[in-house]
Amino acid sequence: MTDLTMRIWRGDENGGELVDYTIESQENEVVLDVIHRLQATQIPDLACRWNCKAGKCGSCSAEINGMPRLMCMTRMDQLPQGPVTITPMRTFPIIRDLVTDVSFNYEMAKRVPAFNPPPMPEGGYRMQQIDVERGQEFRKCIECFMCQNVCHVIRDHEENKVNYAGPRFFIRYAELEMHPLDTNDRRELVREKMGLGLCNITKCCTEVCPEHIKITDNAIIPLKERAVDAHYDPVAWLGRKITGRKKRTADEAAADRP
Amino acid sequence: MADYEHHSYDVIIIGAGGAGLRAAIEAKQRGLNVAIICKSLLGKAHTVMAEGGVAAAMGNVYEEDNWQVHFRDTMRGGKMLNNWRMAQLHAQESPDRVLELEQWGALFDRTKDGKITQRDFGGHRYARLAHVGDRTGLELIRTLQQKAVSMDIDVFMECKVLRLLRDDQGAISGAVGYWRPTGEFITFSAKSVILATGGVGKSWKYTSNSWEGTGDGHAMAMWAGADLIDMECIQFHPTGMVWPLSVRGILVTEGVRGDGGVLRNSEQKRFMFDYIADMFKAETASSEEEADKWYDDHTAGRRPPELLPRDEVARAINTEVKAGRGSPHGGVFLDIASRRSAEFIRRRLPSMYHQFMELAGVDITTTAMEVGPTCHYIMGGVRVDADTTATAIPGLFAAGEVAGGMHGSNRLGGNSLSDLIVFGRRAGMGAADYIEGRSGDITLDAAQVQAIINESLVPFSREEGENPYDIQRDLQELMQSNVGIIRTGSELDEAVVKLEELKERANNVIVKGNTRVYNPAWNLATDLPAMLTVSTCAALGAQARKESRGGHTREDFPKPDAAFGKVNMVLSQENGGGMNAPVKVDPQPILEMPDDLKVLFEEAK
Amino acid sequence: MAVDDVTITEVKLGGRRGGPDVPTLRTDKWWKLPLTTVVVLSAFVVYATWAAFLGTSNFFYEAHNLLSPFYSPCFGHICQTNNVTSSPFLDWWKFSPALIILVFPLGFRMTCYYYRKAYYRSFWRSPVACAVQDAHTKYTGETKAPLIIQNIHRYFFYFGLVFNVLLTVDAVQAFIWPGGGVHMSIGTLVLCLNASLLWLYSLSCHACRHMCGGQVRNFSQHPIRHKLWKFVTPLNAKHMQFAWMSLVVVALTDVYVRLVASGTITDLKIF
Numbered sequence A: 001m002t003d004l005t006m007r008i009w010r011g012d013e014n015g016g017e018l019v020d021y022t023i024e025s026q027e028n029e030v031v032l033d034v035i036h037r038l039q040a041t042q043i044p045d046l047a048c049r050w051n052c053k054a055g056k057c058g059s060c061s062a063e064i065n066g067m068p069r070l071m072c073m074t075r076m077d078q079l080p081q082g083p084v085t086i087t088p089m090r091t092f093p094i095i096r097d098l099v100t101d102v103s104f105n106y107e108m109a110k111r112v113p114a115f116n117p118p119p120m121p122e123g124g125y126r127m128q129q130i131d132v133e134r135g136q137e138f139r140k141c142i143e144c145f146m147c148q149n150v151c152h153v154i155r156d157h158e159e160n161k162v163n164y165a166g167p168r169f170f171i172r173y174a175e176l177e178m179h180p181l182d183t184n185d186r187r188e189l190v191r192e193k194m195g196l197g198l199c200n201i202t203k204c205c206t207e208v209c210p211e212h213i214k215i216t217d218n219a220i221i222p223l224k225e226r227a228v229d230a231h232y233d234p235v236a237w238l239g240r241k242i243t244g245r246k247k248r249t250a251d252e253a254a255a256d257r258p
Numbered sequence B: 001m002a003d004y005e006h007h008s009y010d011v012i013i014i015g016a017g018g019a020g021l022r023a024a025i026e027a028k029q030r031g032l033n034v035a036i037i038c039k040s041l042l043g044k045a046h047t048v049m050a051e052g053g054v055a056a057a058m059g060n061v062y063e064e065d066n067w068q069v070h071f072r073d074t075m076r077g078g079k080m081l082n083n084w085r086m087a088q089l090h091a092q093e094s095p096d097r098v099l100e101l102e103q104w105g106a107l108f109d110r111t112k113d114g115k116i117t118q119r120d121f122g123g124h125r126y127a128r129l130a131h132v133g134d135r136t137g138l139e140l141i142r143t144l145q146q147k148a149v150s151m152d153i154d155v156f157m158e159c160k161v162l163r164l165l166r167d168d169q170g171a172i173s174g175a176v177g178y179w180r181p182t183g184e185f186i187t188f189s190a191k192s193v194i195l196a197t198g199g200v201g202k203s204w205k206y207t208s209n210s211w212e213g214t215g216d217g218h219a220m221a222m223w224a225g226a227d228l229i230d231m232e233c234i235q236f237h238p239t240g241m242v243w244p245l246s247v248r249g250i251l252v253t254e255g256v257r258g259d260g261g262v263l264r265n266s267e268q269k270r271f272m273f274d275y276i277a278d279m280f281k282a283e284t285a286s287s288e289e290e291a292d293k294w295y296d297d298h299t300a301g302r303r304p305p306e307l308l309p310r311d312e313v314a315r316a317i318n319t320e321v322k323a324g325r326g327s328p329h330g331g332v333f334l335d336i337a338s339r340r341s342a343e344f345i346r347r348r349l350p351s352m353y354h355q356f357m358e359l360a361g362v363d364i365t366t367t368a369m370e371v372g373p374t375c376h377y378i379m380g381g382v383r384v385d386a387d388t389t390a391t392a393i394p395g396l397f398a399a400g401e402v403a404g405g406m407h408g409s410n411r412l413g414g415n416s417l418s419d420l421i422v423f424g425r426r427a428g429m430g431a432a433d434y435i436e437g438r439s440g441d442i443t444l445d446a447a448q449v450q451a452i453i454n455e456s457l458v459p460f461s462r463e464e465g466e467n468p469y470d471i472q473r474d475l476q477e478l479m480q481s482n483v484g485i486i487r488t489g490s491e492l493d494e495a496v497v498k499l500e501e502l503k504e505r506a507n508n509v510i511v512k513g514n515t516r517v518y519n520p521a522w523n524l525a526t527d528l529p530a531m532l533t534v535s536t537c538a539a540l541g542a543q544a545r546k547e548s549r550g551g552h553t554r555e556d557f558p559k560p561d562a563a564f565g566k567v568n569m570v571l572s573q574e575n576g577g578g579m580n581a582p583v584k585v586d587p588q589p590i591l592e593m594p595d596d597l598k599v600l601f602e603e604a605k
Numbered sequence C: 001m002a003v004d005d006v007t008i009t010e011v012k013l014g015g016r017r018g019g020p021d022v023p024t025l026r027t028d029k030w031w032k033l034p035l036t037t038v039v040v041l042s043a044f045v046v047y048a049t050w051a052a053f054l055g056t057s058n059f060f061y062e063a064h065n066l067l068s069p070f071y072s073p074c075f076g077h078i079c080q081t082n083n084v085t086s087s088p089f090l091d092w093w094k095f096s097p098a099l100i101i102l103v104f105p106l107g108f109r110m111t112c113y114y115y116r117k118a119y120y121r122s123f124w125r126s127p128v129a130c131a132v133q134d135a136h137t138k139y140t141g142e143t144k145a146p147l148i149i150q151n152i153h154r155y156f157f158y159f160g161l162v163f164n165v166l167l168t169v170d171a172v173q174a175f176i177w178p179g180g181g182v183h184m185s186i187g188t189l190v191l192c193l194n195a196s197l198l199w200l201y202s203l204s205c206h207a208c209r210h211m212c213g214g215q216v217r218n219f220s221q222h223p224i225r226h227k228l229w230k231f232v233t234p235l236n237a238k239h240m241q242f243a244w245m246s247l248v249v250v251a252l253t254d255v256y257v258r259l260v261a262s263g264t265i266t267d268l269k270i271f
């Protein structure tokens, strides 16, 4: 067996550094296995999050050789030879080692106006598979927050965090906008307060999503188009000016929805 | 250094899986001041990993289905050891609970006429599992999480509860814990506490459970004086991954078999036909042709034997492997590639497809999977009242995997997710009712709190001692080999002795490095007492139950014994117990089923 | 629900980040893709500028009725000097018609969701690749002028459709030669290929997908729009490919026509 060099960022809010650890390699391991072996043998206090070890819970997000990945789904044998660099997610404040404070995301979740369906008929709602499929894609999200982490809007521009839902919550808004039963209209909200316009569709969120959700194509761009429908469309705007009509309220929008 | 944060609530709910979240929603709807506490981030509990579906007799696919059939399946699956009242409530209420999820935004897969579609699972007579591909648990937890967040329920994430507190009248008064990100201590005073801490699987070597499955709730309840029942009844799921070694134990959903996958041994034989127990002969296919017809039309043939209850299938696989007919890595083959189109497999089982592709480099649309039993679920748990989920301790309630009784000696697939939402809700109601009838303020005993805090800090003060990881590893080896899928008296005796040795070592555990900030070694050290307590309970229960029943198989007593079928193994400690305190084992009669329900079983014979 | 009803929960700012303070830790060749984009797009722009401003002859091969896409629809002075039949309407225009024509495809592509990604990454380096630091310290995305203009992309899409029709007409006319009869040459095929790719590019546009059906909530109640959406969705997934192919082929079509018209090569007749 050969030896692996794991170059792991150790530190906390007071700073830190990359530290090299050597451990023998074993067949068919994922990065998280190596981290666990290091914890059990060399670095008992190495902090990292994990739960399912099967790519289902989205706990073990980190940056492996500079790219956001799930540690439990990254096989060692698929990484290039040489030291493997493991660092915490960059966008969120550090707690310790590989663990970051992801509360930003939970705050953004709180801002989402709740799903608002009509009263349920006897025997449950009827929905067609084709109507639920679009939303189901977004509901695959395991909240690993790697899309949030890679998004340069907040990764490189801290000040935007105040007003930016981020890709994970853009798919949530898209899901609700496409939900066959929802009666809320969140288009203006997403544009005005959730920072939809800050996204420049450079697609890094889609690149890192472990669930292969087409975040940009299927959620963000459709939301941007909806924002055009609701707000930017110059012809509609002109129409409003001429006829003196206001923008449709959410209720009106809901009412003429089939 | 009485230096800790304090919070006061009407109800605290320990656990943010399906059960905890559902309980919180209910309690909040009753106007209570509610907090949820969980060890991981919100939305990462075991529930998120559930794959196959949630069982509810909605009759959307087979109109013949109704609560009586579901009730009967559940009881038979549990080998009649179940708390019949829980099984009844569960069967009656789960359809409404599932529909309710759609009111909160869930999107289940549909039938042609727009209802929720349902899939087949082992032990269920009709296609009964509402699902979303193979990520049903994710849908369930996310829906409940989003609902809870929209109701403004306080959540304490990454906060581990160490112990429950009782007042001098014996009623529950709160809990002590610590924040994992900071290592700071925290106390809660609460009129009522709901336990929803999930399972215990982390004490076994090959398990589908995460680090969270340490049985904290089971242990804390017993330490505080509540009863545990049937802790020997542990489900080994027949199909876990066996290879690569590093992912051994990770679950392969039963949905693979429900959707047409079959089990074969190294001779390519569908061996399950050789393992049909008498109890299931009447409704199980006797030939491959008959079984294959069933998938398309359940009236055209009887059920394939691959869909027998999990205990039956797990034992069969175990026997095949022991007889030398296993796969190269010590499992058997689960083959869906040769039976369904690649497109079908990718659509119905997307996460299984990825799991094998990415972890094992195996394409399940072309190649058979290698699978073997893995520790999955504990049927036993805290003894509760069916209607209210109340435990023996006033004000303490328990729901979900931590509660015992609902599943008897073996749980049917899909019955857990429905259990969570049915009894999670009832726990919320039970706690709310209890609080209405309760009066007086709550004060916590500062000395008791301090003692708990001190105890958890001892590992830092030792000069020398045991590495917590070593103890955990040895415990897992021990439980896997001696209290595993097949048990025998002498091995159990040995396990009980060795567990005491492990406790001695745990009493001497040391945590190096002096930070409490997200220190996994310390976190593990604080998990060990619960792991060792529940492991002891499992071993003691298994020792006492001298029969084979459901998830408990004794090589030396291979048959069920009617006498044991009428008792729960009750395990208990005095209030103020702990890992080192003795555990009392006491068989007590199970709840007698009323005659109008007994009829359901006679007709079937 | 009104926009103001939403509680804006507080976000902690300014916590120290983990990991070393370097622009990136990536070890792969992440710069390859943006570099390629810069090279190809620049080459196109240089060529198109030359073709529009200076290449005011040889954009039409009369014998086989091949008109360069850069000069379609042809109008103004130049058409007569090059024997292109055009409307007498804009005869007074003295410059290259390409100057006006190109505004539309240029606007269409500049506001295209895919090209936006491509140039924001490669030219603007915001970000140049994932998990590589943004080259700019200030960032307002597409919320302010001029980038807020990107939101009118759908109107460029409509103009794009008009051009697609015109170029399709050109391709059809390339079958009808001045000498009479229906013929085909390599040039005809090139024009057809060009028109097809432009159609594919337009049909795969995100705004198109939205307007075809993406905007409805309940597909089951809009079967026709669902069908349309189902049709364009797989095309949309290939939008990037169509964007590049159509770009390259437009330029090559122009090159081909010029080579033929200037007599450098002959346009092989098939029938």
Ligand SMILES: Cc1cc2nc3c(=O)[nH]c(=O)nc-3n(C[C@H](O)[C@H](O)[C@H](O)COP(=O)(O)OP(=O)(O)OC[C@H]3O[C@@H](n4cnc5c(N)ncnc54)[C@H](O)[C@@H]3O)c2cc1C
Residues within 6 Å of the ligand: B014, B015, B016, B017, B018, B019, B020, B037, B038, B039, B040, B044, B045, B046, B047, B048, B049, B050, B051, B052, B053, B054, B055, B136, B137, B159, B160, B161, B162, B196, B197, B198, B199, B208, B209, B212, B216, B217, B251, B376, B377, B399, B400, B401, B402, B413, B414, B415, B416, B417, B418, B420
């Ligand atoms: C891989 C897998 C697949 C499964 N598939 C299915 C399926 O298809 N169908 C089905 O019905 N069932 C399935 N199950 C079983 C089912 O998912 C679990 O039994 C169920 O989710 C348990 O839910 P729960 O709410 O009781 O607890 P969990 O979801 O386990 O949650 C426990 C919670 O308690 C918290 N907690 C624990 N201890 C403490 C403490 N000391 N302090 C604070 N918080 C604490 C944890 O942080 C967590 O939030 C599956 C299980 C697994 C592991």
Ligand code: SF4
Residues within 6 Å of the ligand: A147, A150, A151, A152, A153, A166, A167, A198, A199, A200, A201, A202, A203, A204, A205, A206, A216, A220
């Ligand atoms: S596409 Fe938008 S949301 Fe996604 S990473 Fe890029 S800027 Fe962020």
Ligand code: SF4
Residues within 6 Å of the ligand: A058, A140, A141, A142, A143, A144, A145, A146, A147, A148, A167, A168, A171, A205, A208, A209, A210, A211, A212, A213, A215
């Ligand atoms: S959308 Fe994808 S990348 Fe983003 S949080 Fe969800 S799973 Fe992770």
Ligand code: FES
Residues within 6 Å of the ligand: A049, A050, A051, A052, A053, A054, A055, A056, A057, A058, A059, A060, A061, A070, A071, A072, A073
């Ligand atoms: S541990 Fe759950 S996704 Fe990696």
Ligand code: FES
Residues within 6 Å of the ligand: C108, C111, C112, C113, C114, C115, C153, C157, C201, C202, C204, C205, C206, C207, C208, C239
């Ligand atoms: S043309 Fe590219 S998105 Fe519209």
